Amino acid sequence: MTKYDPHVIETKWQESWESEGLYHVFEDPSRPKKYVLEMFPYPSGDIHMGHVRNYTIGDVVARHATMLGMNVLHPIGWDAFGLPAENAAIKSNSHPAKWTYANIETQAASFKRMGFSYDWDRTVRTCDPEFYRWGQWIFLKFWERGLVERKSSPVNWCPSCKTVLANEQVVGDGVCWRCKSTVEKRELEQWFLKITEYAQELLDDLDTLTGWPERVKAMQANWIGRSEGAEVEFTLCDEAGEPSDRRITVFTTRPDTLFGCSFFLLAPEHPLVAELTAGTEFDESVRSIVDMAAKETSVERSGSDRTKRGAFTGRYVVNPVNGEKVPVWVADYVLMEYGTGAVMAVPSGDQRDFDFARFYGLPIPPVVLSEDDPLLAELAGVRERVRADVTWPGAFDAEGVLVQSGEFTGMRGGKKSEAMHAVTAWLAERGLGRETINFRLRDWLISRQRYWGNPIPAVHCPACGLVPVPEDQLPVVLPMDVDVTRGETLADHPEFYETTCPRCGGAARRETDTMDTFTCSSWYYLRYCDATNDGAPFDPAKAGHWMPVDQYIGGIEHAILHLLYSRFYTKVLRDVGLCDFDEPFTNLLTQGMVKLDGATMSKSKGNVVAPEDMIARYGADALRAYILFMAPPDKDLDWSFDGLEGMWRFLNRAWRVVDDISQMSASAPGATADDAPAKALRRATAASIAKCGADVERFQLNTAIAGLMEYVNAVYDYRRDVPEASQDSTLLRRAACDLTLLLAPFTPHMAEELWRVVLCEPGSVHRQSWPTFDPAVLFTDELELPVQVNGKVRDRVVVAADASEGAIIEAALALPNVIAHIAGMTVRKVVVVPGRLVSVVVG
């Protein structure tokens, strides 16, 4: 009789596994490979419950796959660059590297204490030169392919983080993803990766990701934001309508409404605005709109219930489709970032234009009418404009029939309509427009004005311009003598930035911006395949063996950011010739958040439940099993202490029954019991093996554990129902061994102790095969089938497993409660679902 003592056995086995190299893995082509990966952590400090959940899910999946005989890669590493390290260094008067590496040590110790089955030899830390060197190398490959651009544009600036941000890092109501400060727009010259060149493929390939959750794919599709339409050329003209040689292009999804364009709009930031109004009487009023827009944040400027403001520029453009002269206005609701920053206003077909037209008294000529619009009687078939206003309360933007639209009158209009294609074709023939696809996705701004990041390998040469650092000079090493506590960045270190041009040898300045941390996380999963390679980021053959990641597990908060960037990197590396696959992550599991009373746990709120405290009390195995049991992995979970005690009880119950069975003397040879309890136990064993495996494969880890509880209950039932002297110890020992094997992925330490010490079985439980069973055991001689009368269960019938349909019906109709419910009625039909139920229809 031994006691379950997790504190002794857990650390004992952790040390043992490490010295045995139990989780060390190498490529073995003789077995099917499986790459199980959890999103790597940021070394923020102690681990929290979210980590426990994320990495436990992955560990169960990896261990189960290993027991199924697969060649499993299950690595870990740290996403180690980033601003929190700088902030922490300032606070503690230290260096970001010191803080980062110390936290990595702490987290690594916690992960080991949780018993995760990582191959530690493949550990990646993105702030190690051995890693970031290859991030720079990949950047140069992007550059060679024309995917790197340095350009000036209005960018997001976080005043608190003192750096620019990518669009994807501006979240919610225009706040910084990390510090939640409101982001400002600034016109700056920055480095971009041209992710937009892959917009169409990133969108199209979402359809191939059948192993991804719908909502993640929907979020990415939303973010990429494809819309089909046309570019249309408007020609600037003078007040008399005499055209100039100056054209302004607009993007529209509704070229079919072109005849309804009654004014033309420019964004306040549009470069033409100042030029058009300079020195005219309109300059002042236009400037007031421009200034007002500039002062407001993008949050203040958005919101559709806001009154739209604008000013006439005094200039006109010619509508290409009818030669009409329309006034050019500046309007604060036109965005420079989307389309061309210029819009053809069709107030009858667009609510915003409608509001604007009403406010400033501009005409609203109807061009697309609903079938039931009374105006249709007046305007049907009318090609010329006879009406320039409507009595509608708002714009009509649905499908309808064209009126007052020249030769297109009578066609069906709407998005992607007949008229849209016809008008676009007409424009294209005359060189006045073309079909276009517009994306919401912007290029990825990757430069950061921060120290603790991967230096951008570029040199500014007064003679040669921007020059890439040659490959053989990589890495551009991040110097360690920068004092962030004094607010220093690389730009404060002449010994870093003073250099010579790699091309002409003249004096030059090294780039002092670093790369967005998301560049590191966009390819780290490839590095794990070949983590110590010092001649390349990875060997394509090794990546070819392991990639793509079969199962990726992480938080939903990366639905756009990390997952989109990684997909982009993979596609570029494929085009570079380093990968032969299109997508990095075949299956994705987005695990839910761990909350406390509905709120996210955070140190600042002081509502953190520390995993370490739970381990100290119940051990890592109980914590692992409990966090999995609380809810399905993809659902948010509200932490509660109540059930943890129950999980502790379950582990003790399982321990006790295995321990008891291990001490039974062997039953007489050949004396295999075949009574009902023995059959029931055999069936329970087989059913549990089947259920547990199937549940793990579909990530129902909560029901997998529930199934193990049922199994333990079944073993107790047998021990209770059969007198001790008659119990079949062979059968029980088999059950105890199978139970231990099934527990192994979930509670690896307890299972190991039971296997090696209590049951005295040879070798590690984690080197055993997943248990199998004889399906024949699942069949029974007799079945109990529910009998429904008109859809309601009224009785149960016991029949032989091989009974004929006729015999089943006969027996069912003879049941007392069935007779009572069909009395006085006619049996119309009897449905027998084999092995399931009997359904009697009466009327």
Next chain:
RNA sequence: GCCCGGGUGGCGGAAUGGCAGACGCGGAGGUCUCAAAAACCUUUGGGGGAAACCCCGUGUGGGUUCGACUCCCACCCCGGGCACCA
């Protein structure tokens, strides 16, 4: 507004068109004990009934089906993403 996901006991949750509520927490009662803890046993959706058993019940309203938590249509509510996107 558009796009996703969700709505089941006191609670976490289960049920891949077939007995709704598995498993666990919590509750009630009991066994063991001087007592407690631990362990074990019984019970636990609501209502009626002594019981057999009956009625109601998976956000709402319809539909398909012998049979619907599950499939279809419409709607309500909650969570999330996008959004003055032309």
